[in-house]
């Protein structure tokens with residue numbers, strides 16, 4: 725009997741979420757600035773991404789429609805640097821590649837030039853709240869379908885079971901529907917053996933074998949909120965990816 729060897733699983737992650745221990749940065753021009761949110765958006769060039777105004781997810785009670793119904797307006801600004809306090813410019817949306825939809829900005833798809841800090845400001849004449857989100861766009865590694873820096877690390881043991889979950893895809897699943905996910909190994913489609921099950925967003929390997937070592941990627945196909953042919957063309961792009969490797 726060989727002792728179980730730990731395997732290292734690398735999952736490509738596009739969003740990293742950590743505990744929201746925010747501190748109020750300060751008040752500029754009567755606007756309460758919550759500084760930069762902990763949720764970082766990371767995508768590959770060519771992938772769509774939906775960047776949501778974090779104010780509605782942990783800073784204030786109201787959701788976007790409630791805020792809108794009491795007359796608050798939401799504006800977006802961008803600074804191309806990733807440092808808080810860099811010069812911010814209002815965003816002009818072309819409505820095609822980059823559009824404002826409810827409390828979010830959609831990039832269909834993201835491009836390297838989109839890297840930066842995005843600030844959403846919710847205000848009326850007497851009230852103003854602001855928070856910023858960072859977006860990082862990277863290219864895939866040469867001849868690979870992922871960027872190694874964006875991989876996610878996990879461990880598994882030989883002959884034990886291991887579930888790999890396609891990370892951070894909640895925003896790209898239509899409500900009430902199962903996600904449309906394809907798993908790849910070393911960036912190629914694979915005929916999985918019978919004991920490897922794909923359920924919803926998870927690939928379950930019942931008994932991890934040495935042969936399972938490697939880089940896994942998952943792709944999510946989804947449809948955008950808008951149904952114009954133009955958008956559909958952009959939205960049927962793969963989204964999330966994951967990897968697994970033994971070191």
Ligand SMILES: *[C@@H]1O[C@H](CO)[C@@H](O)[C@H](O)[C@H]1NC(C)=O
Pocket residue numbers: 787788789790
């Ligand atoms: C916003 O919140 C209200 C009240 O909690 C709820 O009825 C409504 O469905 C929410 N809207 C959205 C778009 O989530």
Ligand SMILES: *[C@@H]1O[C@H](CO)[C@@H](O)[C@H](O)[C@H]1NC(C)=O
Pocket residue numbers: 794795796848849850851
């Ligand atoms: C601005 O919004 C705040 C929060 O919703 C509200 O309490 C206040 O009455 C509003 N002020 C005006 C002038 O509408």
Ligand SMILES: *[C@@H]1O[C@H](CO)[C@@H](O)[C@H](O)[C@H]1NC(C)=O
Pocket residue numbers: 769770863864865867868869870911
């Ligand atoms: C990697 O990126 C290049 C340039 O964006 C693209 O042409 C190529 O198809 C990508 N490779 C894979 C395997 O996805």
Ligand SMILES: *[C@@H]1O[C@H](CO)[C@@H](O)[C@H](O)[C@H]1NC(C)=O
Pocket residue numbers: 872910937938939969970
């Ligand atoms: C996983 O990918 C890395 C490059 O990102 C490569 O060096 C390594 O050989 C791959 N692992 C396997 C088992 O193919």
